[in-house]
Amino acid sequence: MPRHLLEGSSSPQSTGKALSLFLFIGGAVILVIMLLLVLFWKRIKPKMLLQKMAKSEKNGPEVPDYFSGNLRIISYFDYRTLKRATGSFHPKNQLGRGGFGPVYQGKLVDGRMIAVKQLSLEKSQQGESEFLAEVRMLTSIQHKNLVRLIGCCSEGAQRLLVYEYMKNGSLDSLIYGNCKTFLNWKMRFQIILGIARGLQYLHEDSNLRIVHRDIKASNILLDDKFQPKISDFGLARFFPEDQTYLSTTIAGTLGYTAPEYAIRGELSEKADIYSFGVLALEIISSRKNTDLSLPTEMQYLPEYAWKLFERSRVIDFVDPKLRTDGIVEKDVLQVCHVAFLCLQPDPSLRPPMSEVVAMLIQKTEPMATPLKPAFLERKHRVDISLSLESPSEDHISSPPQSNSPFSPLPDRFSPPPDASKR
Template structure:
C-alpha cells in the first residue's frame, strides 16, 4: 500500500474541516515515488536506533536500504511538529521540484495514518556538523575541501533565493543541515522549515524557527523572515568551516562569546588568522582571510547591507579584494535577548525590511 492512502485521509479530513485542504485535495503527486510505511520499516530495520543518523526539530532521520538495494535517508516527521496533511503535501510539492547539485534530492514520501515520512537520497559523509564540528572527527578536511563546501553551499542558496520561482527562504541554514556526499560535495538539506517567498512580499513574519547562534537579529527580535536572514546564517557557517568550531556554543575566546562575536574582535585586533582551525596544516592565508571577511559582510547588523547570495558566490570564487571600508559590525544575538552590533561600532540598524543591496556593499578592487 503506497501513498494512495492520501485519498482516504484527505476525505476524512475534508469532513472534519471544510476550510482545510481543498486546494490540495485530489491533486496527484508528480515526479515522486510513493512508499508504504511497511516498506520503510523494513528498509530501516523497524527504525532501529543503530540506523539513526540525525535528528532535527521536525523529526528523526534513519539510514535505510530499499528492497532494490538503494541506500536511502528516511525522515520520520515527529508528532510534535503538528504537520498536517496540507503542510506535508505542500512541502512535498515544493521540494520535489527543487533540483540542484547542491541540494539534497527528495526521492519519495509516505503519509499513512498518522505517519508522515520523507525519503531522501543518502549521502555517505553525513553532515558537516558531524564531520567537522563533532567531538570525534573522523576525516581531516583540508582547505580545498572546506572552500568547496562554502562555495557549493553558496551556490545552492543562490538557486533557492534567486533562480527558483517562487523563491525559498530556508530558515535553518546550519552545519547539521549541510550534507556531504562521497566526494564531500555539499548539499543543503531539511526543507521542513522552508517557506515560499513570493517576489511581492518584502518580509514574512512567522513563528521563529532555526538555531541560536545562526539567527539574524531581525529574525530573533521581530520574526521578520527575509532572504537576508539566510545570508546571515551562511556567514556564520563560513566561520565554522574555517575555524572548525561550533557557533552553538557561547564560550569562545575564553569568555562567554558566540563564534561571530569572537571572530569580529579578532578582526578588529588584526588577529583574524588566530581563528583558523589548527588542524589545517597548510592553507593560503590571503584566501582564508577573504572567506572570513565575506562572512562579516554576510552578518552585518543591518539586513539591507548584506549581499545577495549570488554576490557572495562572486566574492568567494573570484580573485578579488574586498572593500573593507564598507564593512560594518555584525549583529550579535545576546543571551539577554538583545541583538546589537559590536560595542566598537557606532552604527546600528533601525530597519530590517528587505531591500535591494546598495551596489557599494560588495564593491571589489582588482588585485
C-alpha cells in the same frame, strides 16, 4: 443410448467449462482490482496529497498553478517497504534526529541506499505541517546543492520522507569535535561555495523565491565526494516577489538567526544570508557559533572573529589543523571577509547570494568594507542550541520594534520547556 448414460458423459465437460469460466472471470476481476490500485497509487494518492497541501496553505502565500503536477516526479512507498528497508527502524540505523523525528539509513530491495525521515505526528501537529511543507518544497525545486526527495509515505498515522542517501552524513559531525575525517581547506572551500550556490538558487534562480530559515551545519549533508546539499525544508517559506520582507513568527535556530528576524520578526532572504555568514565562520574554525566552556570573549564565534578582524589577527581563529596542513592565508582571509559582509547589522548591506558566489569564485578582495556585525547582548543568556519553531505559518503583524538593534531577545521568544532540538 440410455438417457442416464448421456447425462453422465456430459457432466464432466460442463463442470470443466464452468470452472474455466469462473477462473477467467475471477482472474479478470483481480486484474481490474490491481489496475485500480495502481491507478489510485499513481494518480489519486498524489491528488490527495495536493489537496492536503492546498488546505495547509489556506492562510499562507498562494502556490502557483504549475506546482500541481510536480508530485509525479517522486515515488510513493508503503509503510511495510520502508520498515523492512530500515530494519524496523532499528536504533543502529538511526543517522540523526531532528525536531520532528528521527532519520534512518535504509536499503531497498533493488539495492538503493536511502535516508528515511520519520515524522512524529503523535507529539504535535507540527509533524504533519513539516511533512506537507517539505514535500511541497522539494517537488518544486531541483539543484545539485539541494538534497533530493525520492519519495514519501502517507499511510494511516505514518508520515515518512525518503531522501537520497548521503554517504558522509551531516556537516556538523565532521567539523565539530574530534572527528577522524579531516577536511582540508580545498574541501572546506568547496563546501562553503556549494552552500552559497544552493542558497543562490533558492533566493534568485528557482521558479519560486524561497527562504530556508534554518541554515546550519546539521542541515548540510555531504555526498561521497563531500559535495554539500542543503536539507530539511520543513521550515522553509515561499516568498512573494513583490515583498521586501514578511512579518511572521520566529522559526529556526538561535545563534544562526539574523537580529532583525529574532527581534522584530522581519523575514527575508537576508536572514538566510546572515545564517550563511555564521556557518562559514564555523567551517573555517571547526567550532560551534557558541561555546560557553570558553573564556567570555571567545564564547560567541562571530563576535570573537570580529575582534580578531579589527586587530588584523583573523588567522588566529582558523582551525589549527588547517594551519598545520597548509593554507593560503589570503584565500582564507578573503572567505572570512565575505562572511563578515553577510553578518552586517543592516539587512540591506548584506550582499545577495549571487554576489557572494561571485566573490568566492573570483577570489578577489571584496570592494565593500564590513561594518561591525550586530551582536545580541548577552545580559540574559539563552541556550542557542534550542530551536524556536512555530506550529503556525500564518502572517502576523510585526512585534513592537526594539529601540536598539543590539537588545537581548524578549522573553516571549524563549522556547517552551519541551522545545525539541533540531
